[in-house]
Structures are given as C-alpha cells and as structure tokens.
Amino acid sequence: MANTSDSIEELTASLQELAAYRKDKGCDEAVALPGILSPGELTLSQEVESFVQKNREYALQSRSVSVGIY
Amino acid sequence: MNFRQAAGKQLLWKDTGVGGGFSNFLFVEQNYGSNSVLRRIFSQARKQDYQSVLVEEISEAGCALLAEENQALAIRRPDYRKSVAHRISFFLSPSGTPPKPSDFLGYAVLKLDHFLNLPSPRVHVFESVMRPCRGEAHNTFTRCARDYRVTTGLGQLSVSGVLYAKQNTLTYVCAHVGLRTVLASVLPEADITYGRINALAGIDHKSSLVGEGAGGLKPDQIDKVFSGLNLNVEKLVHEPSKHLTLPTEYQRQLYGFIESGCPALIGFEADPKPGQSSEPARHAIPVFGHTFDEDAWLPDAHRLYFGGSLSYYPSENWLGNFVIHDDNFGPYFYLPRHFLKKDNFRLMYGLKGCASTFNAVDAEAIAFAFCDAIRRRYPRLHRDWYDRFAIYTQRGWLVLRTLMIGKADYLRHIREVESREHDRLEPEFQQHFEQFLPAHFWMVEASAPELFACTRRKFGELLLAIDKPAQPLEFALLLAARLPGFLLLNPGGGNINIRITKLIGHTPLFAPPSAPRGEEPNPEPSKVESERQPSLNL
Numbered sequence: 001m002a003n004t005s006d007s008i009e010e011l012t013a014s015l016q017e018l019a020a021y022r023k024d025k026g027c028d029e030a031v032a033l034p035g036i037l038s039p040g041e042l043t044l045s046q047e048v049e050s051f052v053q054k055n056r057e058y059a060l061q062s063r064s065v066s067v068g069i070y
Numbered sequence: 071m072n073f074r075q076a077a078g079k080q081l082l083w084k085d086t087g088v089g090g091g092f093s094n095f096l097f098v099e100q101n102y103g104s105n106s107v108l109r110r111i112f113s114q115a116r117k118q119d120y121q122s123v124l125v126e127e128i129s130e131a132g133c134a135l136l137a138e139e140n141q142a143l144a145i146r147r148p149d150y151r152k153s154v155a156h157r158i159s160f161f162l163s164p165s166g167t168p169p170k171p172s173d174f175l176g177y178a179v180l181k182l183d184h185f186l187n188l189p190s191p192r193v194h195v196f197e198s199v200m201r202p203c204r205g206e207a208h209n210t211f212t213r214c215a216r217d218y219r220v221t222t223g224l225g226q227l228s229v230s231g232v233l234y235a236k237q238n239t240l241t242y243v244c245a246h247v248g249l250r251t252v253l254a255s256v257l258p259e260a261d262i263t264y265g266r267i268n269a270l271a272g273i274d275h276k277s278s279l280v281g282e283g284a285g286g287l288k289p290d291q292i293d294k295v296f297s298g299l300n301l302n303v304e305k306l307v308h309e310p311s312k313h314l315t316l317p318t319e320y321q322r323q324l325y326g327f328i329e330s331g332c333p334a335l336i337g338f339e340a341d342p343k344p345g346q347s348s349e350p351a352r353h354a355i356p357v358f359g360h361t362f363d364e365d366a367w368l369p370d371a372h373r374l375y376f377g378g379s380l381s382y383y384p385s386e387n388w389l390g391n392f393v394i395h396d397d398n399f400g401p402y403f404y405l406p407r408h409f410l411k412k413d414n415f416r417l418m419y420g421l422k423g424c425a426s427t428f429n430a431v432d433a434e435a436i437a438f439a440f441c442d443a444i445r446r447r448y449p450r451l452h453r454d455w456y457d458r459f460a461i462y463t464q465r466g467w468l469v470l471r472t473l474m475i476g477k478a479d480y481l482r483h484i485r486e487v488e489s490r491e492h493d494r495l496e497p498e499f500q501q502h503f504e505q506f507l508p509a510h511f512w513m514v515e516a517s518a519p520e521l522f523a524c525t526r527r528k529f530g531e532l533l534l535a536i537d538k539p540a541q542p543l544e545f546a547l548l549l550a551a552r553l554p555g556f557l558l559l560n561p562g563g564g565n566i567n568i569r570i571t572k573l574i575g576h577t578p579l580f581a582p583p584s585a586p587r588g589e590e591p592n593p594e595p596s597k598v599e600s601e602r603q604p605s606l607n608l
Contacts, residue, residue, distance in 0.1 A: 033448070
C-alpha cells in the first residue's frame with residue numbers, strides 16, 4: 001500500500017517548524033543580509049556540471065548525423 | 071503576390087448557419103472531392119458558429135505564387151496540365167452583410183491539380199490560417215500565431231493563427247509543409263515559399279527530386295534550409311540503430327522551445343505495417359503550443375508511485391498536450407505529452423530567439439544548483455516567503471519553469487508584477503536591470519506546486535547568461551536572482567551584490583505579450599541569403 005511519501009512528511013515538518021518559529025518570535029526578526037556575496041560563499045553542485053557536459057557531448061556527437069527521410 | 075494578397079473572382083458567398091440547410095459534408099463532397107483536411111477546416115468554422123462562406127477563384131495572372139507552384143509541377147511531372155485554386159473564407163456574418171473585422175474566422179486555399187494521366191484532379195489544401203477554436207481560456211497556449219491580412223472581395227481582413235499546409239507529394243512533402251509552418255511563425259514575412267525551401271535544400275525537380283518515387287527531405291537538407299536562413303536552431307537526434315540515444319526526454323527539450331515562444335519541427339518513425347520489409351516511414355510535424363493541466367495528477371503521482379526522483383518539479387510536468395498541425399489530418403491537433411514516445415521519436419529542430427551555449431533543460435538544472443546554493447548559504451531569513459522558498463528547495467518540492475526571454479519582455483514583467491500586498495519592485499532596481507541585462511537570457515521561475523499550478527504565481531526567478539559556457543559551472547552564469555525580500559545582482563567582476571526589496575511576497579508568473587506579430591513586407595529579393603541578418607522575429 002503506497003502511502004504519503006517521506007518527501008511530503010519532510011516538507012510538512014519543515015513548514016511546521018516555520019510556523020512554530022513565527023508563533024514564538026513574530027515576524028520582526030528577519031536576518032540581516034550583507035551587501036556583498038562572494039562566489040566562495042556559495043557551493044554549486046558538480047552533479048549539474050556533469051549532467052550538462054553529458055548533454056553537450058551528445059549534441060556535438062549527433063548534430064551532423066543525417067538518417068532517414070521526412 | 072501570394073494567395074492572401076491576390077484579388078479573387080467571387081464564385082459564391084453562401085449562408086451556412088445551422089438550420090439554414092447548408093451541410094459542410096455535402097459542400098466538400100460536391101465541390102472538393104470529399105477532401106478530409108478541408109472537412110476538418112469546415113468543422114472548425116462550424117465550431118465557431120460561422121454564418122457564411124465565400125469562395126473566390128485565384129488565377130495565375132493575379133497570383134505569382136500560384137504561377138511559381140504550377141511551373142514547379144510542370145517540371146516535376148510532364149503530364150501536368152493545369153491547376154484551379156479556390157480561396158475559401160469563413161465569416162461569422164451572414165452573406166449580404168459586410169463583415170466586421172471580428173467576423174473573419176480565416177481562410178483555406180484549395181488547389182486542384184490536373185494531370186493528363188489521372189482521371190480526376192488531385193485536391194489538397196495549399197494553405198490555411200484559421201482562428202484557433204481554443205485559447206488561453208481553454209488552457210491552450212500558442213505563442214507562434216501571426217496576424218495575416220487577407221484581401222477578400224469583401225475587404226481586407228485579418229486573422230490570427232498558425233499557418234497550416236498540406237504536402238502535394240510531388241514538389242513538397244511533409245518536411246516542407248512542417249518547415250513552412252515553423253518558418254512562418256518566426257520569419258518577418260510570416261511565410262516562405264516552397265520554391266525558396268527547395269532552393270535552399272538543393273531540390274530542382276530535375277536532378278534532385280522529392281515526393282513520389284523519390285522520398286522526402288533528408289535531415290542534412292533540412293539543416294541547409296535553417297542555416298540558409300541564418301536561424302538559431304537546436305537539432306536533437308535520437309537514432310538507436312546508429313547507437314545514438316538521446317540522454318534526456320525529447321518532450322522536455324521540446325517544451326523548452328515552445329515555452330520560450332518558438333516552434334519546433336519533430337520527426338518520428340511510424341510503426342512498421344504488417345508484412346512490411348522496408349524501413350518504416352517517417353513523418354515530420356510542426357509543434358507550436360501546449361496545454362496546461364492545472365489539476366494534473368502526474369507530478370505528484372510520478373514521484374510517489376512510479377519512482378520519479380528529480381530534485382525539483384519541471385513545470386513541464388503540468389503539460390498535457392502539445393499543439394500541432396499534421397498535414398495528413400489538418401490544423402490544430404493535440405498531441406498528448408506521453409503518446410509519442412522515445413521509441414518512435416527520431417529528430418527535432420527547435421527554434422531559438424538567440425544562440426545559446428546550453429539548452430533549456432540544462433538551464434533548469436543549473437538554476438536549481440543556484441537555488442540550492444542560495445538556500446544552503448541562507449537557510450532561513452525569517453521572512454515567510456523566502457523561508458518557504460528555502461524549504462521547498464531543500465525538500466525537492468520546487469517547481470522550475472524555464473524560458474529564453476528578451477530583455478524588453480523581462481523589464482515589462484518586473485514593472486507589472488506585484489505581491490498580494492500590492493508591493494512592487496522598486497524603480498531603482500528596474501533601472502538597474504535595464505542597464506546591465508543583456509538582450510536575451512534564460513529566465514528560470516521558481517515556484518511551489520500549489521502556487522504554480524493553481525494560482526500561477528512564484529517565489530521569484532533566476533536569470534542566467536545564455537552566452538557563457540556551463541563548464542565549469544561558475545557564478546558568471548548567474549546574472550541575477552529575484553527572491554522574496556532580496557535580489558542578487560551580478561554585474562560581473564567577482565562579487566555579487568545583495569539588495570533588499572520590499573517585495574517580499576509571491577508574484578505572478580511571466581505571461582508573454584498576447585498580441586500576435588503581423589506579416590512584414592517581403593525582404594529585398596535581390597539580397598543574397600548570406601547577406602541577410604538573422605531574421606527570427608521574436
């Protein structure tokens with residue numbers, strides 16, 4: 001029997017944490033942001049890079065192929 | 071002079087309203103050899119409650135395009151004798167009453183080609199532009215429609231639609247008519263002749279033929295048509311017999327073109343017929359729109375029941391059908407997203423408003439990487455809608471919608487959007503975007519399933535450069551991000567500026583301009599192809 005996924009439960013729990021925080025603290029304690037963000041402060045997934053590379057290699061390999069008639 | 075501009079000789083103008091005794095079937099059976107495509111076009115007029123039909127004969131003397139087509143036929147088949155062409159126009163007004171501009175539903179040109187060795191003429195719809203029966207009110211989105219002016223005997227009238235055409239199997243085949251629809255959607259003149267397509271593809275009807283006994287266009291000939299017109303096109307090939315297996319779903323790539331307002335031409339292989347020993351036939355169809363199913367079950371069900379494991383929901387999950395023409399059947403059909411599977415798919419040419427170093431599917435994955443990096447850096451800001459964005463990103467519930475967009479359209483969008491609290495983006499940021507954004511870029515809208523599908527709203531959007539390589543994945547790709555309560559602005563040179571905005575709520579999704587583009591005068595005929603500027607009219 002398929003039931004509500006872990007993913008839904010995790011989302012629900014996180015949103016409930018947010019609701020609880022709001023109830024405790026109110027909405028007037030927003031975190032202040034700095035004016036500048038240096039690239040080193042953000043970490044990008046390399047998984048995406050390999051996904052893009054795979055697609056690019058396939059496009060280059062298949063671009064000049066001419067098979068069939070339409 | 072094309073069939074729309076040509077003056078015609080009126081043959082009849084007849085009332086067609088229901089109850090008046092007019093039968094679409096009978097009319098097509100008696101006059102046009104029971105042509106099935108024409109029956110569909112008449113049925114589309116009926117669906118829109120048309121009240122009269124005007125039939126005009128177009129002569130070679132009044133229509134240079136007709137003369138050109140007939141000349142090509144005479145070269146192709148020595149027994150070609152003559153052609154008769156009728157322009158059939160559909161009106162919401164009854165006969166005898168001058169139609170108002172809004173009464174014009176569209177037209178079809180019927181061509182009857184006579185050959186000495188055939189007992190009856192061959193009938194086909196040379197072209198047709200009809201007002202689509204379904205639009206945004208019916209969750210159908212077609213951004214490739216153009217305005218066409220038609221000089222009827224009842225006055226010059228305009229119709230907005232996507233040009234349809236049927237192959238004649240002698241001088242043009244399915245690839246030609248598919249190309250014509252695709253090119254008509256983007257070229258300034260909103261149409262192209264078969265003569266020009268054939269010239270670009272190297273078909274002269276003498277030493278190189280298409281159609282009966284010769285077959286269709288090869289992909290490398292289609293390549294030449296696009297390159298000869300200096301268009302930005304992305305080609306996707308899926309040829310398992312050549313060990314070329316497309317790594318992604320072609321439907322996601324196709325959606326990327328359509329959602330960006332550009333058409334695509336797709337080619338597929340038919341299933342072999344019983345007992346068939348030769349290669350299965352292939353067919354090409356133009357795709358130019360999609361439907362949006364806001365209550366689609368698939369996005370959630372795919373994850374929970376069928377093993378889908380993406381880190382986010384591509385907005386394409388809510389697409390139900392692609393809107394296509396199939397020259398064998400007629401205009402404006404729906405192709406269900408999951409019907410034409412990869413087993414049969416072989417080829418796609420997607421038009422783009424601008425050359426890009428990566429495609430829409432890649433852009434979406436890159437945008438997700440940026441969203442994820444941002445939420446890791448700022449897990450919570452204690453601003454409701456930003457925090458929800460971070461949670462949805464972390465938990466894999468973000469919806470991403472990717473479009474290639476022009477700067478002017480984006481500036482219009484951010485001028486117009488406002489939160490439920492009626493907050494808008496501050497004018498200083500609008501000016502900033504105006505100063506530093508390039509002419510075209512990828513916009514990836516970030517939303518939640520409930521916002522995206524039901525109320526068509528979003529957390530914000532990321533803007534990615536289209537002209538920078540995606541490897542290595544660097545911050546130079548991110549032009550800007552607009553999220554609830556703040557902006558990330560990357561003018562280049564290293565650091566990213568963070569700016570606070572009072573726009574802290576969710577805002578509407580991008581909606582393209584609704585007015586279709588019109589035809590423009592034909593370009594200078596003496597200009598050689600190589601001198602022409604890239605002519606995608608977006």
